[in-house]
Each structure stands twice: as C-alpha cells, then as structure tokens.
Amino acid sequence: MNDTNIKWDKIFYGRAWIANIIDIIQTKDILQSFYFKRYLLRAMMAGFIISIITVFVLMVKTTFSLDWGPGLVNMIGAITFSFALVLILFTNSELLTSNFMYFTVGLYYKLIKPYRVLNIFMLCFIGNIIGACVLFGLMRLSDVLTPDMVTMLDQTIETKIHTYTFQNILVRAIFANFFINITLVIAMQIDDVVAKMFVMMFGVTIFAFMGYEHVVYNSCLFVAGLFYEVDHLALWPALKNIVASFIGNYIGGGLIIGLFYAYLNDHGQFKTHRNK
Incomplete structure (x- = not known):
C-alpha cells in the first residue's frame, strides 16, 4: 500500500503540531542567543511562580489539615499546585521540564x-x-511562612531526600514529567482558553497528588529549606534527588513524550527542515 495516500494529519497531530513546536524552539533559541537577560528573566519568573505557589500549597495544607483527612487535604493541595503551570504558560515563562519535550523534538528533526x-x-x-x-x-x-508551614516544608524535604532511593526518585520523576508534557501536547490542540487551562490543571494535579518528583519544584523546596534553615536539608542527599529527578524528568518528558510524538508525526514531510 502506498503510504503517500494516507492523510497523516488525520491520524496523528501532523504538520500543524510540528510547525507549532518548531516555532517555539526557534523563538526560545533566539531569545537565549541574542536576548540572554530576557531569557534568564523569563526562567526566573517560572521559578518565582512555582515557589510562590509552593508557599500557597503549604498554607492550604496547614490550614485544612486539622479539620479534614490527609487524603482530601493532599487532593486540595494538588489542585492548588496545578495553578502554577497555568500561570507559567500564560506568562510565557521558561520552565525547564517543558523544554525537555520541545527541544527533544528539535533534536529529532535536527533543527538545533x-x-x-x-x-x-x-x-x-x-x-x-x-x-x-x-x-x-x-x-x-x-x-508569611508560619511555624507549621516550615515544619511541613521540613517534613516534605526529609521524605524527598532521606526516604526515597535514587531509583525511586528516578521512576517518580519519569511519571511527573510524563503527565506535565502529555498535558501540554493536548493543550496545544485546544483553542478555547478555559478548556486549555482545565487540561493543564488536571495533568499537574495527577502528578502532584501521586507525589511524583519534579526537578524544579524539588529544587525550589531545597532553596526554601536553605533560607529557613530546616533540620533535614543536607547537601549530598539533595543533589541525589536533583540528579535523579533531572534524568527522570527528561526521560518522561523528552523521550516518552517528545521523541515519541516527533517520530509519530515524521513521515518525510519535514525533510526540508532537516536539510537546513
């Protein structure tokens, strides 16, 4: 059967999806190459947003923990944390873990x-x-951070760096960025703003509720631990967490999502980009 008769855009995401990814990659590359400070500021804003939402989540959990069960409190906290991705994407801020997907697509098509x-x-x-x-x-x-919030911060850090093994963190990190980037893939197909926000939120809610590992979020927690001098923060265990979550997040977002969809949407229609 001649596959040139197959309308790939009807089966997979096709030319429009890849064109969107290509535009994002080229914009980001130009920004960091010629507008270094502006790119750095965009990345700083993403870290700032995740951190301030982290404080919000700590406030929510400590406020409701006495009245409601831990399961319900964790779900509320997960939904609360999902606000971060919405704010980051709609402010055009630069988050490392979403770049894993975008630039793996760029590497596959030899655009960068x-x-x-x-x-x-x-x-x-x-x-x-x-x-x-x-x-x-x-x-x-x-x-702003009450003693109860600092205590919860310390307990969260203890779990992440002392309880979890490297392998455990790695696997949890794969799933974390899988959910974030599969959310982005779906959201890119939606024009309605409210629907787009909802899709972004449910993916992050899943990973946050399940306790998966996100390298930027974890790093922000460790920064908070440094500033508040929590008892359980230690250098080498924290670095173990960062390395494992970095690798896992790249596998989950870059390889399982980025490379997967780049391959599915590659049927020779983008050879002109590769030859440039």
Missing part, C-alpha cells in the same frame, strides 16, 4: 545542535533556581 540544547537547559534551570531564591529571600523578611 545538542550543545545549544544543553546550554538552554542549564540556563533555564539556573534561572528557575534564581527565581526561587528571589521569592524565598523576600518571604524570609516576612512572617
């Missing part, structure tokens, strides 16, 4: 060199961390 992708990943991650430092530096000058 690997060293440039690595440079973007590192710059984005550094910007995310700086944003968290700015947020928690400001918070430290106030009494």
Whole structure:
C-alpha cells in the first residue's frame, strides 16, 4: 500500500503540531542567543511562580489539615499546585521540564545542535533556581511562612531526600514529567482558553497528588529549606534527588513524550527542515 495516500494529519497531530513546536524552539533559541537577560528573566519568573505557589500549597495544607483527612487535604493541595503551570504558560515563562519535550523534538528533526540544547537547559534551570531564591529571600523578611508551614516544608524535604532511593526518585520523576508534557501536547490542540487551562490543571494535579518528583519544584523546596534553615536539608542527599529527578524528568518528558510524538508525526514531510 502506498503510504503517500494516507492523510497523516488525520491520524496523528501532523504538520500543524510540528510547525507549532518548531516555532517555539526557534523563538526560545533566539531569545537565549541574542536576548540572554530576557531569557534568564523569563526562567526566573517560572521559578518565582512555582515557589510562590509552593508557599500557597503549604498554607492550604496547614490550614485544612486539622479539620479534614490527609487524603482530601493532599487532593486540595494538588489542585492548588496545578495553578502554577497555568500561570507559567500564560506568562510565557521558561520552565525547564517543558523544554525537555520541545527541544527533544528539535533534536529529532535536527533543527538545533545538542550543545545549544544543553546550554538552554542549564540556563533555564539556573534561572528557575534564581527565581526561587528571589521569592524565598523576600518571604524570609516576612512572617508569611508560619511555624507549621516550615515544619511541613521540613517534613516534605526529609521524605524527598532521606526516604526515597535514587531509583525511586528516578521512576517518580519519569511519571511527573510524563503527565506535565502529555498535558501540554493536548493543550496545544485546544483553542478555547478555559478548556486549555482545565487540561493543564488536571495533568499537574495527577502528578502532584501521586507525589511524583519534579526537578524544579524539588529544587525550589531545597532553596526554601536553605533560607529557613530546616533540620533535614543536607547537601549530598539533595543533589541525589536533583540528579535523579533531572534524568527522570527528561526521560518522561523528552523521550516518552517528545521523541515519541516527533517520530509519530515524521513521515518525510519535514525533510526540508532537516536539510537546513
């Protein structure tokens, strides 16, 4: 059977989806190449947003923990945390874990060199961390984080760096970024803003409720732990968590989602991009 007669755009996402990804990749690459400070600021905003939503989640959980059961409190916290992705995407901020998907597609179609992708990943991650430092530096000058919130922060950090093994973190991180990026893939097909927001929120709610590992969120927690000098924060266990969650997030978002959909949508229709 001649596959040229198959309308691939009707079966997979097709030319429009890949064109959208290509546009995103090229915009991000130009930003970090020629507008370094602006790109860094966009990455800082993403870290700032995740951090301030983290504070919000701590507030929600400590407020309702005495009245409601832990399961319901965790679900409310997960829904609350899902606001972060909506804010990040609609403010055009730069989050490392969504870039895993975009730039793996770019690597597959040979639109960007690997060293440039690595440079973007590192710059984005550094910007995310700086944003968290700015947020928690400001918070430290106030009494927004109550003693109960700091205690919950310490308990969360203890679980992530002392209870979980490297392998456990790695697998949890794969699922975390799988849900984030499958959400993005679906949201890219939707024009209605409310529907797009809903899709973004349910993917993040799943990963947050299940306790999966997200490298940027975890790093923001560790930054908070530094500023508030929590008891269970330790350098090497925290680095173990960051390395394992970084690798796992790339597998879940970059390979399982990005590479998978890049291959499904590749039927020779983008050879002109590859030859450039």
